[in-house]
Amino acid sequence: MNQYEMWDKHNFVKVRNLVLSRLVMFNARKGGEPARLTVHEWREAITGTWIDPNLIERINDPMEEYLIDNLKLAYQVEKGSRKLVPVLFPKDTLDPISKLLEERINCNVAEDNIFLFLNTGLSIDHASGYHCLKTIVYSCPNLQQPHLLFADKFRHRVSKSFAQLDLPAENREMFYRHMGHSEAINKNVYQCPLAVNEITRVGHFLLNTVDA
Known part of the structure; x- marks a missing residue:
């Protein structure tokens, strides 16, 4: 302007x-x-x-x-x-x-x-x-x-992106406080991508160790 x-x-x-x-x-x-x-x-x-x-x-x-x-x-x-x-x-x-x-x-x-x-x-x-x-x-x-840019959808996207980062506990706690929810909510609601890691990494380890 x-x-x-x-x-x-x-x-x-x-x-x-x-x-x-x-x-x-x-x-x-x-x-x-x-x-x-x-x-x-x-x-x-x-x-x-x-x-x-x-x-x-x-x-x-x-x-x-x-x-x-x-x-x-x-x-x-x-x-x-x-x-x-x-x-x-x-x-x-x-x-x-x-x-x-x-x-x-x-x-x-x-x-x-x-x-x-x-x-x-x-x-x-x-x-x-x-x-x-x-x-x-x-x-x-x-x-x-455009609906994905509304506040709730965008918060969900940001939280999922954060969940994939390997950060110290104090950094995570700062983020949770900023977002206004607890670590438990962040894990249960927003950390869906970690389920992929559970399968591809932990699952791979178990298959090679337990089922070997």
């Missing part, structure tokens, strides 16, 4: 939908979670409220340094509980979000709306993550299976 173009409600909604969809997909979250982010939580992410500067100083791995520089972290309170849900902001969302905040005054939004991805029309509620993502997905041409 041209930076000199005058914004109206339609521009606002389009960019809001794009950015919110990006966060839902990037974080492999349920659509309603990033949609409930507040402006306060966003500002905490931008100012690095949750990041201990003393720990940053100890980082000497180039990849970790890159990630610290290019990702922002917010925590939001999960609906109906006090549990904190992490949301990562990739760098390409930062400027669009700042623009959304800047253009609120021109786009018929309520001044007292606390949400980052708010509804227009003077509503005090947040946008629907599901409907924003659905709008973006179905606006993309030539998608053969």
Whole structure:
């Protein structure tokens, strides 16, 4: 979008939908979670409220340094509980979000709306993550299976991909917390590819050892 173009409600909604969809997909979250982010939580992410500067100083791995520089972290309170849900902001969302905040005054939004991805029309509620993502997905041409890009399907795909990685226990626990489910759920629901390994690797061993 041209930076000199005058914004109206339609521009606002389009960019809001794009950015919110990006966060839902990037974080492999349920659509309603990033949609409930507040402006306060966003500002905490931008100012690095949750990041201990003393720990940053100890980082000497180039990849970790890159990630610290290019990702922002917010925590939001999960609906109906006090549990904190992490949301990562990739760098390409930062400027669009700042623009959304800047253009609120021109786009018929309520001044007292606390949400980052708010509804227009003077509503005090947040946008629907599901409907924003659905709008973006179905606006993309030539998608053969657009339904696979909805939040729940995508979460399933990401979890299955993760299940195939050989990672330390602490890395897995971090992933489970991010996804919002326990290791047991991840094993029972998402680790279907491991069944193939059970047959091809363990089964091969047993055939050559027990049935030899």
